Amino acid sequence: MKEKIDQLFENEAQLPKISSVVSKVMEMAGKPDVVIADLAKEISKDPGLTAAVIKLSNSAYFRPAKPVKTVQESLMTLGIKTVQEIILLNETKGILKKELKGYQVDGESNWIHSLIVAELAKRIAVQKKLKVDKDVVFTAGLLHNIGKVILADFFPTILMQFRTELQTYQGPYTDLEAKFFGYTHQEAGAKLLAKWNFPEELIEVARYYTEPEKATQFPELVSTIHIANCIVILGGMGIDIGGLKIPLSSKALQNVGVTEGDLQMYYTLLPEMAKHIEELISV
Amino acid sequence: MLNKDVKTINVGIADIQGGQSPSMIRTTLGSCIGVVFYSPEKKVGAMAHIMLAKDPSGKDSAKNPHKYADTALPELVKRMTELGCSKGEYYARLFGGASMFKGMNSSFLQNIGDLNVSVAKEFLDKEKITLLVEDVGGHEGRTISLYLDDGRILLKKGGFEKYLYKVR
Numbered sequence: 001m002k003e004k005i006d007q008l009f010e011n012e013a014q015l016p017k018i019s020s021v022v023s024k025v026m027e028m029a030g031k032p033d034v035v036i037a038d039l040a041k042e043i044s045k046d047p048g049l050t051a052a053v054i055k056l057s058n059s060a061y062f063r064p065a066k067p068v069k070t071v072q073e074s075l076m077t078l079g080i081k082t083v084q085e086i087i088l089l090n091e092t093k094g095i096l097k098k099e100l101k102g103y104q105v106d107g108e109s110n111w112i113h114s115l116i117v118a119e120l121a122k123r124i125a126v127q128k129k130l131k132v133d134k135d136v137v138f139t140a141g142l143l144h145n146i147g148k149v150i151l152a153d154f155f156p157t158i159l160m161q162f163r164t165e166l167q168t169y170q171g172p173y174t175d176l177e178a179k180f181f182g183y184t185h186q187e188a189g190a191k192l193l194a195k196w197n198f199p200e201e202l203i204e205v206a207r208y209y210t211e212p213e214k215a216t217q218f219p220e221l222v223s224t225i226h227i228a229n230c231i232v233i234l235g236g237m238g239i240d241i242g243g244l245k246i247p248l249s250s251k252a253l254q255n256v257g258v259t260e261g262d263l264q265m266y267y268t269l270l271p272e273m274a275k276h277i278e279e280l281i282s283v
Numbered sequence: 284m285l286n287k288d289v290k291t292i293n294v295g296i297a298d299i300q301g302g303q304s305p306s307m308i309r310t311t312l313g314s315c316i317g318v319v320f321y322s323p324e325k326k327v328g329a330m331a332h333i334m335l336a337k338d339p340s341g342k343d344s345a346k347n348p349h350k351y352a353d354t355a356l357p358e359l360v361k362r363m364t365e366l367g368c369s370k371g372e373y374y375a376r377l378f379g380g381a382s383m384f385k386g387m388n389s390s391f392l393q394n395i396g397d398l399n400v401s402v403a404k405e406f407l408d409k410e411k412i413t414l415l416v417e418d419v420g421g422h423e424g425r426t427i428s429l430y431l432d433d434g435r436i437l438l439k440k441g442g443f444e445k446y447l448y449k450v451r
Binding site: 244245274 | 295296297298310311312313314315332334335339343347349350379381382383391392395422423424425426439440441442443
């Protein structure tokens with residue numbers, strides 16, 4: 001099985017892709033001396049993307065101070081980072097909204113899960129005054145489990161055996177992925193994001209969000225996504241075949257300074273957050 | 284059994300939905316509980332997705348009654364009344380209340396599931412609504428689908444799925 005997945009990574013044509021305009025925008029937006037007009041010009045090369053940026057910029061979620069009519073206005077009103085967030089959201093929707101059959105998660109649930117983890121992670125970062133870039137937090141939350149999309153395609157041949165073993169298995173759920181596929185979905189996700197030339201932060205989150213103790217470069221960010229993911233799963237959103245088998249790491253709570261009272265508050269906030277992201281889901 | 288005309292009604296987190304045959308009502312539960320009422324005579328039912336037993340702040344339940352068992356369950360009874368069912372015509376089933384925080388030093392999170400379950404049971408007892416079936420606790424999430432044509436429930440848990448047919 002590992003060979004098959006390796007082949008997939010070598011033969012890029014079959015991997016989920018992001019458009020060249022999007023990677024160019026990501027690269028430009030990451031530079032400190034980026035010029036808004038240049039960025040607007042690059043985005044405008046793609047009419048679909050342009051329409052999506054304007055539409056999402058005007059959604060209740062992003063609440064612009066005044067209506068946005070052009071990409072340039074969107075960049076000036078909402079800021080480069082937020083527009084970057086919108087672009088990634090629009091680009092990855094098709095990928096993240098895919099049904100994860102082997103995981104027993106439908107497309108809509110996975111999409112809601114990704115968005116709500118992103119949203120909650122951002123709240124945690126703001127509330128805890130973390131020294132991480134708030135927009136990176138959102139994107140990291142959005143993409144944390146993208147590796148599932150890769151592994152989901154390989155489930156059919158092993159599903160019966162996988163289920164049977166899962167019944168009595170006591171260890172971490174992802175060890176089973178490693179056993180059956182040669183990869184965990186975290187490894188697969190990290191590999192995919194590296195293929196896309198995405199920033200190190202996002203790669204480390206995808207790699208270690210279920211075991212934040214192992215994060216070496218961005219432990220705060222990885223811990224934030226870990227906590228957000230656990231709470232969202234606890235609330236039932238995006239529960240997969242592994243059920244609740246990702247234990248909440250006390251090291252992660254320590255890294256971010258999350259108390260028991262905070263956990264309680266985040267959990268109770270889930271319905272409001274789900275309401276808040278409704279508009280992003282319908283786009 | 285697979286009918287394309289069956290409408291799916293999704294119950295979100297802290298949400299109550301009701302419906303009638305041939306619709307299907309569905310929700311996914313972690314530590315939340317799903318309380319299901321179904322009338323086999325009238326083929327109508329309702330489902331509540333409840334997050335917590337009680338409102339810890341005491342201020343939120345007025346605004347969001349469906350979040351908490353003590354305020355959501357009377358609403359669920361009301362929904363059955365609106366669907367034309369009086370008490371005694373419908374029966375209850377109970378799901379969810381899993382715990383993922385075993386061994387962690389957090390009394391709140393550790394006990395969410397168990398507390399949800401016991402408060403729901405107390406309510407059913409007090410209201411004399413018969414509890415027919417339950418699948419609660421453990422460390423796994425559950426997806427439940429209530430088919431209103433005959434009241435069966437499809438329970439998905441840990442990679443397996445089974446139908447539960449007991450409705451009265």
